[in-house]
Amino acid sequence: MSVLFKSIFIVLSLLWAAFSWPYAALAEEADNLSDEAKKPMAEKVYQVAVDEHLPPFSYINEAGELTGFSVELFRRIAEAQQIEVAFHPMNLYEAERALEEGTVDAVIGMKYSVERSERFRFSESYFTTTDVMVIPSEAANEINSLAGLRGKTIVMQEDPVSFELLLNVRRVEFQLALNAKDSFQFLLMDRADAWLTNKRTAEFYLDQSGERENYRILEHISVPSDFAVAVRQGERDLLQLVNESLADMQTNGDYQRLYTQWFGLHPDSQLREMRNWIIFLSIVIGCAAVILIVIYLWNKRLKKEVAKRTSALAEANVKLEQQQKALSQADAFKTQIIHHLYYGILTFNKELQVTSLNERAKELLGFGRDELLEPADILGTPLIAKIVREYTEHVESNQQPAILSEEIEIEVNEETRYILYRAIPLQEGKEEESGFLITLADRSEAKMLEKKLATQEKMRALGQLVAGVAHEIRNPLTSMKTFIDLLPYKYEDVRFREELIKHVPEALRRMNKIVESLLDYARPKFPKKKMLGAGRFIQSVVAIIEPTMKKQQVRLSLDIEQDDPIVCDPDQLKQVLLNLLLNALDAMEEAEEKKLTISTERKDDITFVHVTDSGMGMDKEDISHIFEPFYTTKPHGVGLGLTLCYQWIKENDGDMQIESMKGKGTTFTIALPAKWEEENE
DSSP: OHHHHHHHHHHHHHHHHHHHHHHHHHHHHHHHHTTSOOOOOOSOEEEEEEETEETTTEEEOTTSOEEOHHHHHHHHHHHHHTOEEEEEEEOHHHHHHHHHHTSOSEEEEEEOOHHHHTTSEEOOOSEEEEEEEEEEGGGTTTOSSGGGGTTOEEEEEOOHHHHGGGTTOTTOEEEEESSHHHHHHHHHTTSOSEEEEEHHHHHHHHHHHTOGGGEEEEEEEEEEEEEEEEEOTTOHHHHHHHHHHHHHHHHHSHHHHHHHHHHSSOHHHHHHHHHHHHHHHHHHHHHHHHHHHHHHHHHHHHHHHHHHHHHHHHHHHHHHHHHHHHHHHHHHHHHHHHHTOSSEEEEEETTSOEEEEOHHHHHHTTOOTTOOOOHHHHHTSHHHHHHHHHHHHHHHTOSSOOOEEEEEEEEETTEEEEEEEEEEEEESSSSOEEEEEEEEEEOHHHHHHHHHHHHHHHHHHHHHHHHHHHHHHHHHHHHHHHHHHHHHHHTTOHHHHHHHHHHHHHHHHHHHHHHHHHHHHHSOOOOOOEEEEHHHHHHHHHHHHHHHHHHTTOEEEEEOOTTOEEEEOHHHHHHHHHHHHHHHHHHTTTOSSOEEEEEEEEETTEEEEEEEEOSOOOOHHHHHHTTSTTOOSSTTOOSOHHHHHHHHHHHTTOEEEEEEETTTEEEEEEEEEOSOOGGGO
16 A cells, blocks of 8 residues: 555655646746847837827736736837837827827727728737626625616716627716726716726726725626727838748747736636646546555446536536527527518418518508517418418429519508518428428509609600690691782782692691601500501601701611511500600710610521611710619609610510720610510410
8 A cells, every 4th residue: 555655655746746837937937038139220210109008918016017908018029020109198098199190100908990991901810808797786686687777877988899789778878988997987977887997907097996805707798809009000010020920920829928927827728727627637637546446446436427427417418508598698699680671570480380571571461560460360361371372382383492572562451552572481490391481572652753753754754745746736837827828918829829728738737747656655554465567667766866866967877678567565665666666866965976776686486676876985884874863864864764665675575785995885676575475465
C-alpha cells in the first residue's frame, strides 16, 4: 500500500509541474514585454479620439492618466507599426463629429452599424460585448423582459446599434446622455427606470460606486455589439496598419495576454485551462478510485454515475428552457410581423383545412380583425371556395408543383373589390408537399387609378387628333364658303353650277369621312375579335392622323401587304396604332429628318406590323421600363399609354416588342395571330 501512495505522489508532482510551467512562462513573458526596446516612430502623428467615460475600455484613472483595454491595445499597435499617436479624450458624439470634420484620424471603441459604415471605414472587430439592461433590484419582478419596459424611461448613450434592441417595445421613453457615466448618474438619481449600456462598463461603474447589490444586470435582454477602430473614408493606410496589427497580435498571443491583464483569462485560455483541469481532476478521481476501490468498490462507482447523470440532466434542462424561450420569442416576433402585413395570408394542409390566417386576410374576406372564426366560416366564403377549387384542379392537371395566380372581382360587404391571389405549394422536404399557401392583395384602388389615368391618356390623344382633324376640315369648309359667297352672283352661270355640283359634295363627303373616323375612335371599345386585312386597316388608321403628319412635315412610307390577315379587336388595334403613331410624331418633333415607316410581314401563323420613326430614340434604361405603368419620358405624359397598348395586344393573343437606339430612332413591332382559332368562334 505504501508503494502505491508513493507512486501516486510522484505522478501528481509531475502533473503539477507540467501544468504550472506554461503559466509561469506566460507570466515571465508578460514581465519581459514591458522591458522591450521601443521602435522608432514615424514622423506623422496620428490623432486618435477615444471615449473618456467608457471603462474598462477607455477612461481616465484616479491618477489622471488615460488608460483602458482599447487605449493599451492601440498603443501596442502603434509600437508594432512604428507610428506615433496622440490620444484625445472626448465624448463619442464629439469623436464622431471630429472624425467627419477631419480633426482626428481615427476613433477607437466605436460600435459598427450600417449607418456609420456609410460615413466611416471600420477595422476588424477587436472586442465583442453585449449591451445589457441595468435595473433597480426592487424592479426585478416587474421588468424581466422587453414587454416589462413598456411605459418606462430608459437612459442610454445615443447609439443606433442599441436602439435596435428596443424597436418592438411600445410606449417606451428614452433619455439620452452624452456618455455612459452621465447615464449611470441619471439611474442613481432615479431619473430613469433602466440603463442600457455594455456589460463590462455597467459592472465597472456598479463596483466603483458600491451599488452592485442595489441593481441587477438583465443579461437575457441583450444585443451583441462589436468594438472596432473607425477611420475616415480615405484613410486606407491607417486602417490597413490596424488590421495587420490585430491579426499579428491574435497570432503571436499579445492580444490574449492583454485581454488576460484587463479581464482575466481569455475565453480560449479559459477553455484550455478548463480542459487541463478536467484532465487533472480525471486523473485525481481515477487515482482516488483506485485507492478507494478496495473499500468502496461498487458503492462509490454507483454514486459517481448518479452524480454525472444528474448534472447532465440539469444542464440539458437549462438548455431546453433557454431554447424554448428563444423559440417562443421568435414565434411571437414572426406572428406580429405576419399580422401587420398588407397582404392577406392563409395556409392549408393536405386535407384542404385552414391551418392559419392573418388579420389582413380576415379583413379582405369581410370579417372583423378581432373576430373569432371557425375553419368552416373561411372555407364557406365564395372567394376562398373558388380559389381552393381552382387550385385543386390546377394541381391535378400538372405533374410539377403547381403555382396559380389570378386577379378576380368579388363583392365584399356590398363593395366591389379586385383581389389578386397567388396559391403556391408548401413543402416539408425537397419533394413532399404539406399543403399550400394563399396570398391575397387588394388592388381596388390601383384599378380605379388605372381607369382614371387611362381616360386621361385617351383624352390627350383625342386632343391631338381633333387638332389635326380641325386643320383638315378647314380646307373643304373654305371651298364651300367660297361657292356659297359666289352663289348669288353666278348661279345663272352653267359652268359655275357644274363646279359647285362637283366640289361641294366631295368636300362634304371628305368631312363626313373624317368625322366618322374620329367618332369611331372615341366610341367605347369592346373586345370583339375579327379577321382583318392588314393593308386596308392600316391605311384607314393613317387617314385619321395624316393631316397632323402633313402639318409637321413628316414623310410617310408604307410597305404593307393588303392581304396579310390579322385576327384581333379592330377598335383596340386602331387605338394601339394611333398611340404609336402619335408617340412617333412626338419623338420626331425636333429631328432633322422626319420619316415614318409602316411595314407588315407574315411568318407562319403570325402577322408582324413594324412602326419605325427617325426620332430621338431611347437608351437601354428607358426601354427596360417603357411598358411599366406610370413610366414616361415625356415632360407632360401620364405614362399609361404604352402600358394599355401592351395590355390590349396581350388580350388579343399577341405581343409587342421595341428596338431603339439613342439618336437613331425607334421601332415598335406588333405580332398578332394570322389564323382564326376555334376559340374565337
